[in-house]
Amino acid sequence: xxxxxxxxxxxxxxxxxxxxxxxxxxxxxxxxxxxxxxxxxxxxxxxxxxxxxxxxxxxxxxxxxxxxxxxxxxxxxxxxxxxxxxxxxxxxxxxxxxxxxxxxxxxxxxxxxxxxxxxxxxxxxxxxxxxxxxxxxxxxxxxxxxxxxxxxxxxxxxxxxxxxxxxxxxxxxxxxxxxxxxxxxx
Amino acid sequence: xxxxxxxxxxxxxxxxxxxxxxxxxxxxxxxxxxxxxxxxxxxxxxxxxxxxxxxxxxxxxxxxxxxxxxxxxxxxxxxxxxxxxxxxxxxxxxxxxxxxxxxxxxxxxxxxxxxxxxxxxxxxxxxxxxxxxxxxxxxxxxxxxxxxxxxxxxxxxxxxxxxxxxxxxxxxxxxxxxxxxxxxxxxxxxxxxxxxxxxxxxxxxxxxxxxxxxxxxxxxxxxxxxxxxxxxxxxxxxxxxxxxxxxxxxxxxxxxxxxxxxxxxxxxxxxxxxxxxxxxxxxxxxxxxxxxxxxxxxxxxxxxxxxxxxxxxxxxxxxxxxxxxxxxxxxxxxxxxxxxxxxxxxxxxxxxxxxxxxxxxxxxxxxxxxxxxxxxxxxxxxxxxxxxxxxxxxxxxxxxxxxxxxxxxxxxxxxxxxxxxxxxxxxxxxxxxxxxxx
Numbered sequence: 001x002x003x004x005x006x007x008x009x010x011x012x013x014x015x016x017x018x019x020x021x022x023x024x025x026x027x028x029x030x031x032x033x034x035x036x037x038x039x040x041x042x043x044x045x046x047x048x049x050x051x052x053x054x055x056x057x058x059x060x061x062x063x064x065x066x067x068x069x070x071x072x073x074x075x076x077x078x079x080x081x082x083x084x085x086x087x088x089x090x091x092x093x094x095x096x097x098x099x100x101x102x103x104x105x106x107x108x109x110x111x112x113x114x115x116x117x118x119x120x121x122x123x124x125x126x127x128x129x130x131x132x133x134x135x136x137x138x139x140x141x142x143x144x145x146x147x148x149x150x151x152x153x154x155x156x157x158x159x160x161x162x163x164x165x166x167x168x169x170x171x172x173x174x175x176x177x178x179x180x181x182x183x184x185x186x
Numbered sequence: 187x188x189x190x191x192x193x194x195x196x197x198x199x200x201x202x203x204x205x206x207x208x209x210x211x212x213x214x215x216x217x218x219x220x221x222x223x224x225x226x227x228x229x230x231x232x233x234x235x236x237x238x239x240x241x242x243x244x245x246x247x248x249x250x251x252x253x254x255x256x257x258x259x260x261x262x263x264x265x266x267x268x269x270x271x272x273x274x275x276x277x278x279x280x281x282x283x284x285x286x287x288x289x290x291x292x293x294x295x296x297x298x299x300x301x302x303x304x305x306x307x308x309x310x311x312x313x314x315x316x317x318x319x320x321x322x323x324x325x326x327x328x329x330x331x332x333x334x335x336x337x338x339x340x341x342x343x344x345x346x347x348x349x350x351x352x353x354x355x356x357x358x359x360x361x362x363x364x365x366x367x368x369x370x371x372x373x374x375x376x377x378x379x380x381x382x383x384x385x386x387x388x389x390x391x392x393x394x395x396x397x398x399x400x401x402x403x404x405x406x407x408x409x410x411x412x413x414x415x416x417x418x419x420x421x422x423x424x425x426x427x428x429x430x431x432x433x434x435x436x437x438x439x440x441x442x443x444x445x446x447x448x449x450x451x452x453x454x455x456x457x458x459x460x461x462x463x464x465x466x467x468x469x470x471x472x473x474x475x476x477x478x479x480x481x482x483x484x485x486x487x488x489x490x491x492x493x494x495x496x497x498x499x500x501x502x503x504x505x506x507x508x509x510x511x512x513x514x515x516x517x518x519x520x521x522x523x524x525x526x527x528x529x530x531x532x533x534x535x536x537x538x539x540x541x542x543x544x545x546x547x548x549x550x551x552x553x554x555x556x557x558x559x560x561x562x563x564x565x566x567x568x569x570x571x572x573x574x575x576x577x578x579x580x581x582x583x584x585x586x587x588x589x590x591x592x593x594x595x596x597x598x599x600x601x602x603x604x605x606x607x608x609x610x611x612x613x614x615x616x617x618x619x620x621x622x623x624x
Binding site: 044095 | 204
């Protein structure tokens, strides 16, 4: 079923919207949450919560890109769950590894997430990404949004793992500079 | 700010950046595609020089050149027969004159067509096509519907919808003199919809308030027909099958076959074909590791081409509710009266070569991994409502690796489509360029 037909089902409050969403995006969402949550039970619950969140938010939203819309919900719910469990950096997941890397971009100060205005930080990151070459941009997003392993990125982009790591290192330095310049409470 | 906050801030990055990163795999492959694409465009332009139709002198291959000149044949009911007109002349070695077709893309369509199973043999259906089928031509139909950008159909043919509705109602023994209603929203609902769009700063899209379905209700049956001439039959109350039949969402293949036998007998008037054929499709697993099968019937009479058309377009399905009762039947019988022509098709082996060369459409977010991962092929028609043409494709089931966090032995099979129509008639042979939903 077309994405816009699925979205139309949500707007019509037709519950087959959930079935169609699961059919189209169940594996996709599992892949995303699987890199954040070590527990299978948690993953299944988060994916189901994603469907519920989609049901409750469409309408009024009418996402252009359903995969991205659902992916963001699933990602946020996964991080929230880890935060609640107090285990953000545990579990040996790609998410935990990515946090270790991202620590280079921040000062680790006492400013809270709310105070930092994450939406504004996201906008700064977007602006910075648009200034980067496409390949760098894509690798960065796939590492720090999709949390793909270095090995997979190396394979998909035809590079050695060392080259990917080196590229990401330079990206993090450049991003830190951009965040500092914008005064993003880092 | 902490690292986890920065990671969380990634959730507010522009959707387009996320989508582009998700789609773009190997930029090196992308560059090669661009070169091939532009070369192909030049060759195509040189060959056809502005002509829409062309006689093409090609080496004669018995499998691709029909012995007789074919023409579109449809009878008064709009049904397609496999009629091939006799040629008055000898085979000149030229391909038949037929309009060029555009394949288009799957962009924006379907999230991801993939099937999870422990083995490919678990994925079943009743497709009458087999790899040893001896077919050299198949019909291509023009989609009679025009889609609006918001997904609604422009200019539904209400007269045709009414005819189809009454035909199905008669088959079910309903009172066809009862009034037919539609689903156009009433005044109160219109105001609610207008308010909702206003609240998000949008205008109500064209077609939102138009009737898109016709409805007839009688004695526990509610029929709805849409612009694609699909009739949904709601059973209210739902119909309980005899105790010995299991007809639940997760009944086994054998249980569904048994229940199908009862359905075929009980609703024989609905399946008013010469030779109703059962097609049970499904067998893939959901995230709870449950297998699901759908029960459908199609007309198995006529030539192989007829059966293929019936299987792909003209089917009747039966659905259960959570209690294992029959709650819905769906009769599909789209308007296939606009036959563009009978087109030469390539073999499955030729299609596989094209697949390996990257000429395919897919909603799978990974590149076709290689020949050793091809598990199955079948010939199907894609009849997406937004496609300009309904044409045949080879659907390849390819084992892919998607979920790094997977903890079971389930394999994922992604669907990759190669046009079955011979490339000489395609103005845009697809080439995968790393885009998701290409």
